[in-house]
Amino acid sequence: MNEMDNKWIGKNTIRPDGADKVTGRAEYAADTIMPGMIWGKVLRSPHPHATIKSINTKKAEKLDGVFSVATSADCVDFPVDTPVILGIQDIRWMARNVLAKEKVLFHGHPIAAVAARTEEIAEKACELIEVDYDVHPWAIEIDDAIKPDAPILHDFIKFDGKPSNIVGTLEHKKGNIEEGFKDADIIIEKEFETAAVHQGYLETHACLVSVSPDDKTIIWSSSQGQFMVRAMTSFITGIPQSSIRAIPAEIGGGFGGKTIVYLEPVATILSKKSGRPVKMVMTREEVMRASGPTSGSKSKVKIGAKNDGKITAAQGTFYLQAGAFPGAPIRGAAGCCLAPYDIPNAHTFGYDVVSNRSKVAAYRAPGAPIGAYAVECVIDEVAEALKICPLEFRLKNAAKQGTKAVHGPTYPVMGYVETLEACLSHPHYKAPLKKLQGRGYASGFWFNAGGESSAQVNITEDGNVVVTTGHPDIGGSRASIANITAELLGIDVNRVSVLIGDTASIGFSNLTGGSRVLFASALVVTESTNQVIDILKDRASKIWNIDKEAIEWENGQARPAGDNAGKFKPLTLVELAEKATPTGGPIGAGHQVNTVGAEGGFATHICDVEVDIELGIARVIRYTAAQDVGKAIHPAYVEGQLQGGVVQGIGWALNEEYIYNKEGKLDNPGFLDYRIPVCSDLPMIDTILVEVPNPKHPQGVRGVGEVPIVPPLSAIANAIYNAIGTRFYSLPMSPPKILEKISD
Amino acid sequence: MAKIQVKTKINGEETEFLCQPYDTVLDVLRKDLNMTGTKEVCSTGDCGACSITMDGRLVCSCLVLAAETEDKNIETIEGMAKNGKFNVLQKTFLEHAALQCGICTPGMLVAAKSLLEKNTNPTETEIRYWLAGNLCRCTGYDKIVKAVQAAAEEIRENA
Ligand code: FES
Ligand code: FES
Numbered sequence: 001m002n003e004m005d006n007k008w009i010g011k012n013t014i015r016p017d018g019a020d021k022v023t024g025r026a027e028y029a030a031d032t033i034m035p036g037m038i039w040g041k042v043l044r045s046p047h048p049h050a051t052i053k054s055i056n057t058k059k060a061e062k063l064d065g066v067f068s069v070a071t072s073a074d075c076v077d078f079p080v081d082t083p084v085i086l087g088i089q090d091i092r093w094m095a096r097n098v099l100a101k102e103k104v105l106f107h108g109h110p111i112a113a114v115a116a117r118t119e120e121i122a123e124k125a126c127e128l129i130e131v132d133y134d135v136h137p138w139a140i141e142i143d144d145a146i147k148p149d150a151p152i153l154h155d156f157i158k159f160d161g162k163p164s165n166i167v168g169t170l171e172h173k174k175g176n177i178e179e180g181f182k183d184a185d186i187i188i189e190k191e192f193e194t195a196a197v198h199q200g201y202l203e204t205h206a207c208l209v210s211v212s213p214d215d216k217t218i219i220w221s222s223s224q225g226q227f228m229v230r231a232m233t234s235f236i237t238g239i240p241q242s243s244i245r246a247i248p249a250e251i252g253g254g255f256g257g258k259t260i261v262y263l264e265p266v267a268t269i270l271s272k273k274s275g276r277p278v279k280m281v282m283t284r285e286e287v288m289r290a291s292g293p294t295s296g297s298k299s300k301v302k303i304g305a306k307n308d309g310k311i312t313a314a315q316g317t318f319y320l321q322a323g324a325f326p327g328a329p330i331r332g333a334a335g336c337c338l339a340p341y342d343i344p345n346a347h348t349f350g351y352d353v354v355s356n357r358s359k360v361a362a363y364r365a366p367g368a369p370i371g372a373y374a375v376e377c378v379i380d381e382v383a384e385a386l387k388i389c390p391l392e393f394r395l396k397n398a399a400k401q402g403t404k405a406v407h408g409p410t411y412p413v414m415g416y417v418e419t420l421e422a423c424l425s426h427p428h429y430k431a432p433l434k435k436l437q438g439r440g441y442a443s444g445f446w447f448n449a450g451g452e453s454s455a456q457v458n459i460t461e462d463g464n465v466v467v468t469t470g471h472p473d474i475g476g477s478r479a480s481i482a483n484i485t486a487e488l489l490g491i492d493v494n495r496v497s498v499l500i501g502d503t504a505s506i507g508f509s510n511l512t513g514g515s516r517v518l519f520a521s522a523l524v525v526t527e528s529t530n531q532v533i534d535i536l537k538d539r540a541s542k543i544w545n546i547d548k549e550a551i552e553w554e555n556g557q558a559r560p561a562g563d564n565a566g567k568f569k570p571l572t573l574v575e576l577a578e579k580a581t582p583t584g585g586p587i588g589a590g591h592q593v594n595t596v597g598a599e600g601g602f603a604t605h606i607c608d609v610e611v612d613i614e615l616g617i618a619r620v621i622r623y624t625a626a627q628d629v630g631k632a633i634h635p636a637y638v639e640g641q642l643q644g645g646v647v648q649g650i651g652w653a654l655n656e657e658y659i660y661n662k663e664g665k666l667d668n669p670g671f672l673d674y675r676i677p678v679c680s681d682l683p684m685i686d687t688i689l690v691e692v693p694n695p696k697h698p699q700g701v702r703g704v705g706e707v708p709i710v711p712p713l714s715a716i717a718n719a720i721y722n723a724i725g726t727r728f729y730s731l732p733m734s735p736p737k738i739l740e741k742i743s744d
Numbered sequence: 745m746a747k748i749q750v751k752t753k754i755n756g757e758e759t760e761f762l763c764q765p766y767d768t769v770l771d772v773l774r775k776d777l778n779m780t781g782t783k784e785v786c787s788t789g790d791c792g793a794c795s796i797t798m799d800g801r802l803v804c805s806c807l808v809l810a811a812e813t814e815d816k817n818i819e820t821i822e823g824m825a826k827n828g829k830f831n832v833l834q835k836t837f838l839e840h841a842a843l844q845c846g847i848c849t850p851g852m853l854v855a856a857k858s859l860l861e862k863n864t865n866p867t868e869t870e871i872r873y874w875l876a877g878n879l880c881r882c883t884g885y886d887k888i889v890k891a892v893q894a895a896a897e898e899i900r901e902n903a
Contacts (some may be wrong), residue, residue, distance in 0.1 A: 012841060014838050014839070017846075018843075019830075019838070021843055022783065022837050022843070022850075022853060023783015023822070023824065023825050023834065024779075024780070024782070024820070024821035024822050024824075024850045026846055027898070028775075028783070030773075030780070030784065030849060031780035033778070039750030170795040174766050199882055200881045201882075202785045202791060202793060202845075202847045202881050203783075203785065203847045204785065204850055235857070250846065251845060251882050252783070252785075252845045252846070252847030253844075253845040253847060253882055254845075255881070283787065284786045284788070339791075351823065395810070440754065474844065474845050474882075475844040475845065475882065476844060478839065636841035636887070637841055637844070639841075639886075639887075640841055640882070640883055640884075641889060643883060643886045643887070644844060644881070644884045645884075646884060647883075647884035648881070670786060670788055670790060671788070671879065672790045675886075676879060676881060677875050677884075678875075679871075679872045679875040679878070679880075679888070680872040680873045680875075680876040682884065682885055682886075684890075685884050685886045686888070699859070
C-alpha cells in the first residue's frame with residue numbers, strides 16, 4: 001500500500017469511546033451497581049513486619065449488617081517454598097499479598113476483609129477483628145535490608161548460602177570488561193539513588209463481584225487485563241477459570257500498576273460466603289500504602305572511553321527494591337541501561353532486594369528509567385570530560401542495525417540514530433539559554449513486547465463493522481484499531497466500532513502492558529480483517545458466478561478484476577452484508593496467536609530547566625522528545641504517550657518520592673504530600689515522531705508507551721548541572737535537596 | 745442518626761435526596777443519585793476529579809457537604825452536553841486527543857468550562873494555573889491546554 005494513499009492510518013480520528021468519556025457516561029470500575037450489592041473493606045496491618053499468631057473474626061461477624069469475613073484461610077493454600085508461576089508473577093506471593101498468611105510484611109498489608117451493608121459498617125467490623133502479632137524489627141531502605149544483621153523477610157530464601165533479603169540476581173556480559181577499562185583514556189564511576197515512586201493512576205483500584213451458589217462468578221473491575229484478573233482470581237479462590245467471567249471496566253490509568261490483582265479475589269471470597277454482590281473501592285491512601293509503587297534503587301555505573309570519544313567499557317550495578325515479595329524489575333535496569341550504545345566490553349548486574357515496603361508493581365518500562373538515569377548521567381560526565389557535545393558523543397557510540405546489544409540480541413532495523421539526528425537538527429538544540437537555565441540530554445530504550453492476542457471482526461447485517469479485542473484500552477488503542485480496520489476495508493472509520501471483550505466473549509489476550517497492545521492487536525485485527533475480505537470476495541464470486549481469484553477488494557467494494565473487469569457492477573460492503581444469508585451466512589473472522597516480532601524502541605530527549613536558587617525549585621521550561629515510533633497509526637495518541645511519559649519522568653526526577661517515618665510507615669500517602677506534576681508546573685511537551693517501520697509488523701508498529709519515561713530523569717539531572725554547575729546523584733531533585741546542595 | 749432532607753437543583757432539574765450530615769455532595773451524586781460521571785480520586789480536595797459548580801462557583805464536590813446544597817444550583821458533567829449536543833469543550837477535547845484514560849476528563853471539563861465562562865481569552869499561563877487543581881496522570885496536560893485554547897477561540901469567533 002502506498003503510504004500517501006492512507007486514508008485512516010496516520011490520521012487523528014475521534015476515538016470510538018470518546019463521547020462516553022467526555023460526557024461522564026463511561027463506566028469505570030467504581031461506577032457500577034448490582035441489585036443487593038453490599039460493600040467490602042480491608043483490615044490492614046498496623047506493623048511493617050510481624051508474624052500473625054492468630055486472627056479472631058468472631059466479633060466482626062456478629063456485628064449487625066455484616067454479611068461475611070475473609071482471611072487467608074479462605075484462599076487456596078500455596079506452600080511458601082514452592083513457586084507457582086503465572087507469566088512474570090508468582091502466585092504464592094500474589095496470594096500472600098492479597099491476604100497476608102504467615103506474616104505481615106509491610107504497614108498496610110491486607111489481613112482480613114469484611115462485607116457489610118454499608119462501607120461504614122464494614123470499616124467498623126474491621127476494627128473488631130482481633131489479630132495477635134509477634135512484632136519483628138523491620139528494614140525499609142536497601143542498605144538496611146542487605147546489612148549482615150538485617151531482619152530477614154523470607155528466611156527460606158538464600159543468597160551466598162545464607163538467608164538473605166537479596167532474593168534474585170541478573171547479569172549481562174559482553175566482551176572483556178577488564179581489558180576494556182585498560183584501553184580507556186578516561187574512566188568515570190559514580191553512585192546514584194532513586195526514591196520509590198508510585199504509578200499515580202488517578203482511578204483507585206475497585207471491583208464489583210457476584211458469585212452464585214454454583215460458583216459462577218462475574219467480576220467487574222478495572223485492570224490492565226481481564227484475563228489476568230480471571231487467572232489470578234481463579235488461582236487464589238480455587239474457582240475454575242471457566243466459571244469466572246471477568247468484565248473489563250473502563251480503566252482510569254494503570255501504567256503497569258494494574259497488572260496484578262488486589263481486591264478481586266477478596267471480593268470473590270466475600271461474595272461467595274455472603275451470596276451477595278460485593279463492591280470494593282480503595283481509598284487513595286490504601287492505593288499509596290498497599291499498591292504499586294516501583295522500586296527505589298541504589299546503583300553504581302562506571303564508563304571508560306578513549307580520547308577520540310569511543311566508549312571502551314561500561315559496568316553497572318543496580319540494587320532495586322522489590323517491596324515485601326521478590327520481583328523487582330532488575331531486568332529493565334540491567335537490561336535496558338546500555339542498550340542505546342555499541343560497547344565492546346560491558347557487564348551489568350541487578351539485585352532484587354525485599355524489604356518491608358508494599359510489593360512493587362510494574363511502572364512504565366519497569367526498571368529502565370532507573371538504569372538509564374545512572375548511565376545517562378555518567379555518559380554526560382564522560383562527554384564533558386572529553387569536551388564533546390553529549391549528543392555527538394552518543395552518536396559516535398550509537399547502537400545500530402547489526403550491533404550486538406549488551407542484553408543479548410543483535411539489533412534489527414531501528415531508529416535510534418535518527419532520534420539523535422532529529423534532536424541535533426531541531427531548533428531546540430541551538431536555542432539560547434539565560435542565566436540559571438540549563439540544557440540536558442538523555443537517551444532511552446525499552447524492549448517492547450508481543451505475546452498472546454485475540455481479535456474478532458464481524459460484519460453487521462447492515463454492512464458495518466464491529467471489532468472485538470481482548471485488551472483494555474487505556475490510552476486510545478481503540479482509535480488505532482478503528483483506523484487500521486477502516487483502512488484495510490476501505491470504509492469510513494465511523495462505520496467501525498471497536499469493543500473490548502470480556503473473558504467469555506473473546507479468546508485469551510495477555511495484559512495491556514509492555515507497550516504491546518497496538519503491536520499485537522493490530523496483528524490479529526489485520527489478519528482477521530484480511531480473512532473477512534477474503535470471505536467478502538468469496539460471497540461476490542458466488543453472486544457473480546466467477547472465480548474468487550478474479551475479484552479484488554478496493555474502497556469498500558468487491559470488483560471484478562482481470563478478464564472480468566467492468567463486467568459486473570461492484571458490490572459494496574452493505575450490499576454483500578444484505579446478501580449474507582443466501583451466500584453462506586454471517587460474515588466474520590477471528591484470529592488468535594502468540595505475536596512475535598515486537599522490536600525495541602529508542603528515544604532521545606532534550607530538556608531545558610531553570611533553577612530558582614532562592615527557593616531551590618528546578619522548573620522544566622522546554623522539553624523535546626524524539627522517539628522511533630515505527631509507524632504512528634494515530635499520531636495524536638502517540639504524541640500523548642510521549643508527553644504523558646515525559647511528565648511522569650519529570651515528577652520522578654523532581655518531586656515524587658515515598659517517604660517512610662521512623663515507625664516504618666509511609667508518611668505521604670496522598671496527593672497533597674506525594675506531589676505529581678500539575679498543569680502549572682509544565683511547559684508544552686514537543687514531540688518528534690521518528691518513523692522507522694518495524695519490518696516484522698504489517699503496519700510497521702513499534703510499542704511507544706514506555707520508552708518516553710526512560711530518558712527524563714537523567715535529561716533533567718544533566719540540565720540542572722548545565723544550569724548551576726552542580727551534579728545531583730539522588731532523586732528526587734526536590735527543593736530541599738537543591739537548597740542543601742547549593743548552600744554547601 | 746436522622747437523615748437530612750435536601751432539595752436542590754442539579755443540571756437544572758429539581759432534585760430531592762436524603763443524606764447523612766457527614767455525606768459529601770460527591771457521596772450523594774455517586775452513591776444515591778447514581779450520577780457517576782463525577783469521579784472520586786482522592787476524597788481530600790487534591791485532584792479536582794470531582795469538580796462541579798455550585799451557584800456558578802467551581803468546587804470539589806468531595807469537600808462540600810451534601811446538606812449545604814439546599815436551594816443551590818449544581819452543575820455536573822452530566823449536564824454539560826445540552827439537547828444531545830456537545831459543549832464546545834467536549835468537542836475540542838475529542839478533536840485534540842486531550843484525554844487518554846479519561847478519568848480526569850469530567851472534572852477537567854467542568855473546571856475548564858468555568859474558566860471560559862469568566863474569560864474567553866485566557867493566556868496559556870492562565871489556563872495552566874486555573875487547571876492546576878485538576879490532576880491528570882496520562883496526558884502531561886499539553887493537549888488539554890491546547891483543547892481549552894481551541895475552545896476559547898471558537899467561543900470568541902462565535903461571540
Ligand atoms: S476527589 Fe475531590 S478533589 Fe479529589
Ligand atoms: S486522561 Fe488519564 S488521568 Fe487524565
